[in-house]
Amino acid sequence: MIRILGRAVIYAAVLALAALVAMPMYWLLVSAFKASDEIFTATPRWLPATLEWSNFARAWEGAAFGRYFFNSVVVALAILLLQLTTASLAAFALARRRFRGRGIILLAVIGALIIPIQVTFLANFVTLERFGWIDSYWALIAPFTASAFGTFLLRQAFLAVPEPLEDAARLDRCTGLAFLWHFLLPLSRPTVLAFTLVALVAHWNDYFWPLIVTNRDEIRTLPIGLAMFVTQEVTTDWNLLMAATLFVAAPMLIMFFFTQRYFIRSHMHAGLKR
Amino acid sequence: MNFRRLLVGWAALAAIAWASAATAAEPVRLSFWYPVDVGGGLAKVIDGLVADFNQAHPDIQVAPVYSGSYDVTLQKIQAAKLGGALPDIAVTEISSVPVLGALGAAQPFDDLIAGAGGKNFLEKFWPSMLLNCRYDGKVYGVPFQRSTPVMYYNKDAFAEAGLDPEKPPLTWEELANAAQKLTQREGDRVTRWGLELPLEAFNWFYYALVYANAGEVLSPDGSKVLWDQPKDIEALQFWYDLVNKYKSTPAYTPWSDGPQEFVAGKAAMIWHSTGSQAFMRQHVKFRWGLGRLPKNAQFGPPSGGGNLMLYATDPARRNAAWTFIAWLSDAPQAARWSIASGYLATNIASWDLPEMQTLVKQRPEVLVTKAQLADAKVEPASPKYAPARDILNALIKDVLANKVPLQSGTQQAVASANEAMAKQ
Amino acid sequence: MQDRGGALGRLIRWRASSRLAPYLYVLPALAALALWNYYPLVFLVDLSFHRLDATSPTPTWVGLENYRELFTAPLFGRVLRNTAIYTGLTVPLSIGLGLALALALNRRFPGARLFRTLFYTPVVLPTVAAATVGLWIFNSNYGLANYLLGLIGRPPIGWLTDSDHALWTIVGIGVWKTFGYFMLVYLAALQALPQSVLEAARLDGARPWDRFWSITWPLLRPTTWFAAVIALILSFQAFDFVNIMTQGGPSNATNLLVFYIYQHGFQYFRLGFAAAIAVVMFGLVYAITALVSLWFNR
Numbered sequence: 001m002i003r004i005l006g007r008a009v010i011y012a013a014v015l016a017l018a019a020l021v022a023m024p025m026y027w028l029l030v031s032a033f034k035a036s037d038e039i040f041t042a043t044p045r046w047l048p049a050t051l052e053w054s055n056f057a058r059a060w061e062g063a064a065f066g067r068y069f070f071n072s073v074v075v076a077l078a079i080l081l082l083q084l085t086t087a088s089l090a091a092f093a094l095a096r097r098r099f100r101g102r103g104i105i106l107l108a109v110i111g112a113l114i115i116p117i118q119v120t121f122l123a124n125f126v127t128l129e130r131f132g133w134i135d136s137y138w139a140l141i142a143p144f145t146a147s148a149f150g151t152f153l154l155r156q157a158f159l160a161v162p163e164p165l166e167d168a169a170r171l172d173r174c175t176g177l178a179f180l181w182h183f184l185l186p187l188s189r190p191t192v193l194a195f196t197l198v199a200l201v202a203h204w205n206d207y208f209w210p211l212i213v214t215n216r217d218e219i220r221t222l223p224i225g226l227a228m229f230v231t232q233e234v235t236t237d238w239n240l241l242m243a244a245t246l247f248v249a250a251p252m253l254i255m256f257f258f259t260q261r262y263f264i265r266s267h268m269h270a271g272l273k274r
Numbered sequence: 275m276n277f278r279r280l281l282v283g284w285a286a287l288a289a290i291a292w293a294s295a296a297t298a299a300e301p302v303r304l305s306f307w308y309p310v311d312v313g314g315g316l317a318k319v320i321d322g323l324v325a326d327f328n329q330a331h332p333d334i335q336v337a338p339v340y341s342g343s344y345d346v347t348l349q350k351i352q353a354a355k356l357g358g359a360l361p362d363i364a365v366t367e368i369s370s371v372p373v374l375g376a377l378g379a380a381q382p383f384d385d386l387i388a389g390a391g392g393k394n395f396l397e398k399f400w401p402s403m404l405l406n407c408r409y410d411g412k413v414y415g416v417p418f419q420r421s422t423p424v425m426y427y428n429k430d431a432f433a434e435a436g437l438d439p440e441k442p443p444l445t446w447e448e449l450a451n452a453a454q455k456l457t458q459r460e461g462d463r464v465t466r467w468g469l470e471l472p473l474e475a476f477n478w479f480y481y482a483l484v485y486a487n488a489g490e491v492l493s494p495d496g497s498k499v500l501w502d503q504p505k506d507i508e509a510l511q512f513w514y515d516l517v518n519k520y521k522s523t524p525a526y527t528p529w530s531d532g533p534q535e536f537v538a539g540k541a542a543m544i545w546h547s548t549g550s551q552a553f554m555r556q557h558v559k560f561r562w563g564l565g566r567l568p569k570n571a572q573f574g575p576p577s578g579g580g581n582l583m584l585y586a587t588d589p590a591r592r593n594a595a596w597t598f599i600a601w602l603s604d605a606p607q608a609a610r611w612s613i614a615s616g617y618l619a620t621n622i623a624s625w626d627l628p629e630m631q632t633l634v635k636q637r638p639e640v641l642v643t644k645a646q647l648a649d650a651k652v653e654p655a656s657p658k659y660a661p662a663r664d665i666l667n668a669l670i671k672d673v674l675a676n677k678v679p680l681q682s683g684t685q686q687a688v689a690s691a692n693e694a695m696a697k698q
Numbered sequence: 699m700q701d702r703g704g705a706l707g708r709l710i711r712w713r714a715s716s717r718l719a720p721y722l723y724v725l726p727a728l729a730a731l732a733l734w735n736y737y738p739l740v741f742l743v744d745l746s747f748h749r750l751d752a753t754s755p756t757p758t759w760v761g762l763e764n765y766r767e768l769f770t771a772p773l774f775g776r777v778l779r780n781t782a783i784y785t786g787l788t789v790p791l792s793i794g795l796g797l798a799l800a801l802a803l804n805r806r807f808p809g810a811r812l813f814r815t816l817f818y819t820p821v822v823l824p825t826v827a828a829a830t831v832g833l834w835i836f837n838s839n840y841g842l843a844n845y846l847l848g849l850i851g852r853p854p855i856g857w858l859t860d861s862d863h864a865l866w867t868i869v870g871i872g873v874w875k876t877f878g879y880f881m882l883v884y885l886a887a888l889q890a891l892p893q894s895v896l897e898a899a900r901l902d903g904a905r906p907w908d909r910f911w912s913i914t915w916p917l918l919r920p921t922t923w924f925a926a927v928i929a930l931i932l933s934f935q936a937f938d939f940v941n942i943m944t945q946g947g948p949s950n951a952t953n954l955l956v957f958y959i960y961q962h963g964f965q966y967f968r969l970g971f972a973a974a975i976a977v978v979m980f981g982l983v984y985a986i987t988a989l990v991s992l993w994f995n996r
Binding site: 010011013014017018021022023024025027028085086087089090092093094097099102105108109111112113114115116117118119120121122123124126127142143144145146148151176201204205207208223226227238241242245248249252253256257260 | 717719720721723724726727728729730731733734735736737738739741742745795799802803811813814815816817818819820821822823824825826827828830831832834835842874882927930931934937938956959960963969973976979980983984987
Binding site: 036037063122125126128129134135211212215216217227228 | 307317337350353359
């Protein structure tokens, strides 16, 4: 009896929290469909009077979103590919090979995890300028060639693959990089997927860095388009901003909904010690 | 899936990236950074203006680039100065003029002005607008998108409260009276404020009140703030009274809420930028009007907005950039920009053009903005003013919210500000 | 296993078997991290010993002057305190909330997937978007938050405009934005727990609360360590919120270290001084991470 009551209380608490978390989302969704004068009413309107689909069209036209979309995809995918490559190679060595200095290198990788962008951006800006890469795709991609987080996650995942498997593979003349490609990575698919999601989201949503290193519309990314709706001198077109936010956030949300199972599975090993 | 396919995939990606980078390396053009608020309309106007220039000047091709807000534009320029990728021309907020001049990012162009007629060129602009164009005695900017604060008032509310809708208050006394009469309450809650003075980072309305009281904000050499002078204290005291004595004004209104509150009828009078006219025109459903900011000792609205500034150092690009600047600030373009954006036409002659005459006929309230242009005062600026601006902002918020006493709080703020500016 | 054909294949196999191989494998990642993460740190420390600002546009050596000024700045103490409050609250709250939800949702029932997605949504939303929605919800006059307060008969609060409340509001947003991630991390960890031990405890008649504290919680320690480090890193996101919603105000109530750096580096353009602040911040973060790691791995 107490068990059932306890469970009901828990369920109610979860529901209440869900409502709290969902409310800003709901507000975002609903406002994207409101007409301009419905935004600032004396009492909040829970449902728009009519569905203003035109908001999305107007928001889309407000900035070069088509181009930004393309750029965001290109940049995010390029970064992902680079990071997966450098991370899997490094994680492979760190997890499956013994060599002098392994411990220090591992520490160096983990140490890089906690260096925030406020520390790195200025030097990176100057470095990019020296290479002549400002205002190009390289400026958006190069600084993110490696990922300490990804290297760490993959290392943990590779550690979980049993040694005997590698021995058996070696008998079949599948060693080294071949082993990485044919065994380690497929077995770590959940981790790869999880890291993919985290990295894609982080770089998809990055506003600050692209804003500093790009000037031309041709290579700018989505969040910059979003920021264009927040104005200074007059007042903000909230409904357009919300509509734009929706089509910026939608791809990531959809992706997560379909891959969350892998996401969960991948983090099973996150806390394992050596 | 094998290694070969992976390599091919890699090569393809690299090729795409390389091709994109290659097409990105286009021939040298003039880059023009602008911080105009976009949201559809204004970016297209800029594009149109620039396209017209490019067509009329085939040897100079200007590429317009939206560079973020005023703050972000300033930051990008400062970063570019470090990294070396400055734009050729940019519109920057007027208080940045000394900052960018001191940094050596912006270039003075007295020589180019001399070549274009010297004083005759400068006299094309409202003298008040030129106040924020100089640094160290040299000219660094040409007025482009300028604004002053102006008072929007609800004529219907005026009539309701027994005030003359065609006579907005012109003195502080009249303002306080009107504000009190216009404030409506439902029990304890205020349903309509008589007057709202939004506060933003630039502290515009503090300057407005101080200037209206014939006070000064910053010492001429830009090293000391004067907020503890009697006239400045009186100005802040008046604002304080509006909030706490007459109770006709809220302690804090965020800048971007202002127009919305006016439109929703939650504020009968509101001070805001001339740039908000377009918004008001689009959304207000009652009779409304524009009034000058009331005086106590003099009419003196502070200036705001952005100037065209020159950053190119290479002589050929410099001359080309100057051609663009001179063209863009010329009467027809100034008129076109003003009509589209709501910023003030800074070129005197543009007001005589037929399109502006038509505008005045359609919207006589625009004449109020013209009057303010004549009286406008300088926006306080110096290379080291930035931290002082933030200290003033905090002071105003704290004093109005009764968290800090006016007199002693101001003394402290002045001391901190002077110290902070000395450190720069 | 198919023999890899071609010269490339042979080259790769040769590489793979040489002693050098591991070093070559870590080289790309390490080189990139060195260039884009570690070099900037060195650059920054070097810059912190110089003066570089609007009135002195080329770097000039000033030794420890920036640090002296920083440690005697009255605002620095305030900023440190704000940051301590923010981090000290968001880290345990977001992890704790994540754990609680993971425990609650760790069973199959209709809608579980939906709930999990819902709670994870704030993590996926761009911070810029979250900040602007937050600005609006917490607007003193029009915001949903004050409207709801009005519904239960309470007076409106200046969520972002009252210096007594602003920091708590930012903390709330910080927790809201990140707890979903920890929920997933703990869900994964819970599913990886050895069920046999838990079953044994249940059969022994141990109460749920005791089962949690004596068995589950200790088993989750490595996960909690991981979560703590990540939460610390995520707390830097606060910059986006402060920058868009409060600009460090009102009256420096929400001026956090991350914003303080930006304020001095970009708004006042005093890069040497800002570099000193960044070095101090990094030192603090590093020290805390090391302490936390030591504590968890003892």
